[in-house]
Amino acid sequence: MEKEVTLNETVLSVRGLTKKFGNLEVLRGLDLDIRDGEQIAIIGPSGCGKSTFLRCLNCMEDPTSGSILFDGEDIADMKVDINKHREHIGMVFQQFNLFNNKTVIENIMLAPVYVGVRDLKAKKRKNFFTKLLNVFRKEKKALLPIETTEAQIKAAAKEKAEALLHRIGLEEKANVYPSTLSGGQKQRIAIIRALAMNPKVILFDEPTSALDPEMVGEVLDLMKQLAREGMTMIIVTHEMGFAREVADRVLFIDEGQIKEQGSPEELFKNPKDERLKEFLSKVL
Amino acid sequence: MWQEFVKQFITRKGYISVLDGLVVTVEIAVLGLLIGVLIGTLIAVVRVMPKYKTLPRVLDKICGCYVELFRGTPMVVQLLIGYWVLLPAMDIQVNSGVPVAIIMFGLNSGAYVSEIMRGGINSVDPGQMEAGRAVGLPYATTMMKIVVPQAVKNILPTLGNEFIVLIKETSIVSFIAVTDLYKSFKQLGDPTYNYTVPYLMLALTYLIMVLVISAGVRALETKLKKSEK
Secondary structure, eight states: OOOOOTTSOEEEEEEEEEEEETTEEEEEEEEEEEETTOEEEEEOOTTSSHHHHHHHHTTSSOOSEEEEEETTEETTSTTSOHHHHHTTEEEEOTTOOOOTTSOHHHHHHHHHHHHHHHHHHHHHHHHHHHHHHHTTOSSOOOOOOOOOOHHHHHHHHHHHHHHHHHHTTOGGGTTSOGGGSOHHHHHHHHHHHHHTTOOSEEEEESTTTTSOHHHHHHHHHHHHHHHHTTOOEEEEOSOHHHHHHHOSEEEEEETTEEEEEEOHHHHHHSOOSHHHHHHHHHHO | OHHHHHIIIIITOHHHHHHHHHHHHHHHHHHHHHHHHHHHHHHHHHHHSOOSSHHHHHHHHHHHHHHHHHHHSOHHHHHHIIIIIIHHHHTOOOSOSHHHHHHHHHHHHHHHHHHHHHHHHHHSOHHHHHHHHHTTOOHHHHIIIIIHHHHHHHHHHHHHHHHHHHHHHGGGGGGGTOOOHHHHHHHHHTTTTOOHHHHHHHHHHHHHHHHHHHHHHHHHHHHHHHTTO
């Protein structure tokens, strides 16, 4: 799978990322540039910090130091409105984490509707004050255009959710609760829940580790589809075969550092780092 | 004895005052529980908030004091203080003690519900909060839309229990001159000073109310369980 990744712009840029839990130093200064359309697999022994690293990328864990540049802002900075940025960074969890009290379609619609309605309300509020101040102004300020209504936002989100469900062939599950679904179905719905927000990058935290073996395939297939469509993906995984097939770049993290990175062929055939050789000999 | 009660209850229209008393009792318990659930949820959310910043820490301390204060003093004392101390202090005139009783029972029950609710919130998988935050929802929105509804479902039996405790405890409102179920039954016995039948009937009325509530809570539980299948 040869792709021109060098030409694309950087989506996420990580510099000197460290994370401490109390006195335990989990990440010891990681640097990484992720380009648009790139698929990165992160491998490493358990407890090496690969999940923590991934969770730092959308500040699920607040980094202790270092910077994460996304959309021109350092999201590791506590002053930045992280919620705004998280809308554009999808995340898929090992335990699926579908909202148990919402039906499948509500799960998918919840965030898009929330964001749409919030922005609409913000615009209306702004217009209200502009109107109010316009009374005293000589030169009237233009109002922000409002093209949608709440109902339209909901309808659009519903249409999109239905299209996404159709894509994974689970339309008939739209109105059931997550507790009735199989692990594979849950995880695929979790993936399209992330997609519904049109993210610039999706983080996958061991997406197949909690699945029964016969369901791993359906989830990996969906992820391969996304990869082919050019979705930027960062995947923490134990599926070496998948990493080899899908990833443009594989990172090996150990002791809180990126010990080695490169194309899958390079990394799996000619590992240079001693720890990586040892790790690969155990898992392959 | 029995005839005397029937005479008081039917011929002298005692049932009207009993019904009025019943309404007052139910009113205080239901509205008190509503206020209690509102306050309790708010306190519980504050108390489970992550405490990196100063504001949540200060709020947590305040809520902690509130809970200890209301759990550490008897309900009767709170009621008396509310009616005889706080009302005059704030210079408020009231025709009846019912609003005071509702507020005091609400405040008291809020302290207990907050602890119940805190347990309920902690019993919800932390992944639910993470998933909400990961799609860009703020903490409070995720809490109210995702976590609290699941917590309420988990604690429904305990919440039902709180309602039962509350409805029985309202029998002390006569301390602030409110005519509730107890007072209205007592009045039936007052002309003859024979309280045997009125008080037994009083007990029976409470028992029936409690049984109805438990049945209601059980039905609600089954319904909520079914809704997720």
